Amino acid sequence: MDERLRRLYEEDQADRRHGLHPDAQARDERRRRQVEALVAAGTLACAEDSFHAAMVLQHGSEREHYRRAHELAMRAVELGSEAGRWLAAATLDRWLMAGGLPQRFGTQFRSEGGRWVLWTVDPATSDAERAEWSVPPLAEALRRVEELTARDPPALGVGTVETARLRLERPAEADVAELYRLWLDARVQRFLGGRVPEREAEARALGVLAHWERHGFGPWVVRELASGAVAGLCGLASFEDTPEVEVVYKLFPAHWGRGVATEAGTASLAVGFGPLGLERVVAMTQAGNLASRRVLDKLGLRHLRDLRRHGAEQRWYEIAAGEWRARSR
Numbered sequence: 001m002d003e004r005l006r007r008l009y010e011e012d013q014a015d016r017r018h019g020l021h022p023d024a025q026a027r028d029e030r031r032r033r034q035v036e037a038l039v040a041a042g043t044l045a046c047a048e049d050s051f052h053a054a055m056v057l058q059h060g061s062e063r064e065h066y067r068r069a070h071e072l073a074m075r076a077v078e079l080g081s082e083a084g085r086w087l088a089a090a091t092l093d094r095w096l097m098a099g100g101l102p103q104r105f106g107t108q109f110r111s112e113g114g115r116w117v118l119w120t121v122d123p124a125t126s127d128a129e130r131a132e133w134s135v136p137p138l139a140e141a142l143r144r145v146e147e148l149t150a151r152d153p154p155a156l157g158v159g160t161v162e163t164a165r166l167r168l169e170r171p172a173e174a175d176v177a178e179l180y181r182l183w184l185d186a187r188v189q190r191f192l193g194g195r196v197p198e199r200e201a202e203a204r205a206l207g208v209l210a211h212w213e214r215h216g217f218g219p220w221v222v223r224e225l226a227s228g229a230v231a232g233l234c235g236l237a238s239f240e241d242t243p244e245v246e247v248v249y250k251l252f253p254a255h256w257g258r259g260v261a262t263e264a265g266t267a268s269l270a271v272g273f274g275p276l277g278l279e280r281v282v283a284m285t286q287a288g289n290l291a292s293r294r295v296l297d298k299l300g301l302r303h304l305r306d307l308r309r310h311g312a313e314q315r316w317y318e319i320a321a322g323e324w325r326a327r328s329r
Helices: 003-014 024-040 047-057 063-078 083-098 127-132 138-151 173-184 198-215 260-273 290-299 321-328
Strands: 109-112 115-118 160-162 166-169 219-224 230-238 245-251 280-286 302-309 312-320
Touching (some): 003 047, 024 047, 047 063, 115 138, 166 230, 173 198, 219 260, 245 260, 245 290
Parallel strands (some): 245 280
Antiparallel strands (some): 109 115, 166 219, 219 230
C-alpha cells in the first residue's frame, strides 16, 4: 500500500468527519493534484491504492474528476475491494448528476429550499442492483435525506438578487429551454469557442444547475424587471479546475450595449464579497473581446497578465475583497 495515498485519503476523510472543513475546497484541490501526480507516476499497486485515490478524486470540482474517480473505483473492485463497490456506484452517480442526468443508484443529494433532497434517480434501477454495489435500498436513501435535513440543513445561499433594472434568479429546469440558446448563438459564442451542437448546448445549460447544487452559488438567470425578459446569465462560478471563483456573464445580443453585464456583474461581486465571504474574484477573457474587457474594467477588476489558453490569447483579471470594499464606499 502506498503510504502517501493512504495519508491523503485520511486527510480527506478527516475534513468531513465533523461537518465540512471551512477550507475544504482548497484542501480538496491540493490533494487532488497530489493524487493525480501519484497516479501518473504509476504508484497504484493494490486495491487499497486505487480506492484511496478514487475517494480523493470524487471530491474534485469538475465532471472529469468524477469520471476518473469512477475508473479508479472500478479498478479497486476488480482487484477485490468490497468498499470500492459503493464508491464505484457513488462516483458514477456524481458524474451523471454533474451532467444534469438522473443518477443510477441514488447516492447523491442536492439542496432545495433549505432542505436536502435526493437527486433524480433512474427508475429502471432495482434495489437488487443496488445491493450488488453495496448501495442501500431507495427507501432507505429517502429516509436518510430526511434525517440529514433535520440534523444538518443546507445553507440557503443567495438565490435571488434585485438591482435597479434586473432580477437575478437561481436557474431552474424550466429555464434550460431558453438558456441553452446562448450556446447556439454564433455571436454570443464568438470568443467562447464557437457555437456548439444542440445536445451539448443543453448539457452546458444543465451544468449551470448542477454547479448551483454542488457549490450553493453560480450564474443567475438575468431578467429585466420591467418586461420579465431573459437577458442571459451572469454570476459567480468555479474557475475550471482551480479553487478560484470567477465572475461570468453571457447575454443574448438583444441586451448588449445597455449596461446589463456591468449591473449584473456588480451585484455578483457584492454577493461574492458579502454573503459568500470570498477573498478574491477572478476573470479571464479573450484579448480580442473588447466589450468584455470594458465590463471588467468597469467592475474594478485589474488586468494582471496575459496568457494563452483554449487556443487563444487571454487576459487575466482579479479583484480582492479589500479593493472591492474600497470602491464600494
